[in-house]
Ligand SMILES: NC(=O)C1=CN([C@@H]2O[C@H](COP(=O)(O)OP(=O)(O)OC[C@H]3O[C@@H](n4cnc5c(N)ncnc54)[C@H](O)[C@@H]3O)[C@@H](O)[C@H]2O)C=CC1
């Protein structure tokens with residue numbers, strides 16, 4: 203098992219990519235805590251996923267705490283420390299992408315996207331890093347960025363800068379936290395079928411276009427991110443920091 207007894211936190215772990223990563227970490231022997239926004243629907247999903255995690259014979263915990271609150275990071279760390287006694291791996295995955303055109307982008311849509319995806323990531327990573335530093339035994343921090351950190355999207359002008367931001371955050375944190383043995387890396391998914399793009403991909407032309415751009419011939423599934431996340435979390439990646447890993451079926455390199 204690659205993560206035996208590691209203490210892992212996954213934000214946005216109630217569904218989609220975060221849930222797949224959380225379950226794979228549990229399968230690999232980790233104790234796993236998850237978070238998501240504080241709504242009744244989200245609490246239900248968190249509790250259900252926490253039960254699935256525990257079914258692997260490891261410990262699980264969950265907390266409903268919205269990423270856009272700067273105080274959330276500390277609460278996430280406290281949840282892992284209370285449940286497992288510490289934190290070894292922190293995976294910042296929670297995010298939103300409310301597709302919208304640029305010229306009439308509502309201010310609130312822009313500000314919430316930045317608050318959840320980038321500001322939330324900053325404060326959560328900062329809290330996790332301080333805990334890991336105090337523990338004195340290093341750690342692994344992973345941010346779920348995106349292929350959209352590298353390329354644009356006409357309906358994602360509020361979103362792509364946040365994904366470039368978390369990629370850059372991991373690069374700078376790799377330098378800031380290297381002296382403490384804390385590794386920081388970014389995962390860059392391509393188009394993965396989840397609730398975040400359910401409406402967007404309901405358009406058959408858009409879906410066919412995205413599939414056609416993917417050399418491996420299919421859109422991604424949440425599970426496609428699970429193995430890469432476990433690798434970066436594990437001691438197999440002991441000398442990997444400041445790296446970014448595209449998990450996109452080859453979409454990014456597909457010019458012609
Ligand atoms: N699905 C895709 O094609 C891609 C997704 N990503 C990124 O992957 C991450 C996960 O997205 P998906 O699993 O696809 O979407 P999803 O909608 O299935 O899951 C998003 C997760 O974030 C949580 N979340 C949303 N708003 C939150 C808030 N305000 N506070 C706390 N938690 C909140 C949700 O509860 C859920 O657990 C996001 O950061 C997204 O930007 C990156 C590239 C591609």
Ligand SMILES: C[C@H](O)[C@@H]1OC(=O)[C@H](O)[C@@H]1O
Nearest residue numbers: 299348350392393398399
């Ligand atoms: C939500 C989009 O489908 C998705 O998010 C990203 O980061 C990429 O742009 C994907 O296509």
